[in-house]
Amino acid sequence: MATDISKYRYNHTMYRIKDPKASLKFYTEILGMKLLDEHHSDESKFSLYFLGYEDPASEGLVRLARQGVLELTHNHGTENDPNVAYNTGNGENGGYGHIAITVDDLKAACARFDEFGVKFVKRPEEGRMKHIAFIADPDGYRVEILENPMLKA
């Protein structure tokens, strides 16, 4: 019985969402992820949605062999429960911070987010860090938008 830690991979990050319709629209239409896999449990009343970017490095890989996967957990019924508002980690004693998406062009990406009415936590021109923006997903989770100059056309 042995384990080879050089084979370990960071597969995914999970957080809970209130309304899958709103979140799937945000992560696929607005941020461009693909829905890689989903799992629904009628018995335990939850659904899991696995999202990620298709890219040459992960083409052909099944979900478990990938890196860079986001798992969204929906506990059924929260979308109609006015008392459900998840702690997104950035309040008092908040531990969890954000995920980060690299984009080709920060300004153009932000202009497009505006077309979708996405809420900004920090626009590029605000504060000292001009090369990043923070937007909020439908639950308020922060998504850092980071320009990768190598992706610029």
Added chain:
Amino acid sequence: MATDISKYRYNHTMYRIKDPKASLKFYTEILGMKLLDEHHSDESKFSLYFLGYEDPASEGLVRLARQGVLELTHNHGTENDPNVAYNTGNGENGGYGHIAITVDDLKAACARFDEFGVKFVKRPEEGRMKHIAFIADPDGYRVEILENPMLKA
């Protein structure tokens, strides 16, 4: 001004840690990640640590071009402040859940975690999901341990 969402990538996940010594030991020695980059701000009194697995798909990529990076944020002084205990997202209204690491052999990986005295939230044999375990990092953040059968020797 245009943006091509097919170029977007999921780069990293960030959370805050109390004590970088404990966390770096956990993520490098125990989980086998490499420290890819770090950034220290004396003025704003924080440090960022970027960790990830080296693998063929990401070899030669700079940190910004990668997927599967974990960013740990250390606000200086928290390691000696008994009042600092981060909300790890799994209490009441908890939104953030966990990261997941795929391993070659779940049983062997867990036996090795025991050698390091790692705290288990759920051992493989507990509950219905025998193919996964949950361990806790030094702050209590949950790390899912998931066997990828394709990695088995």
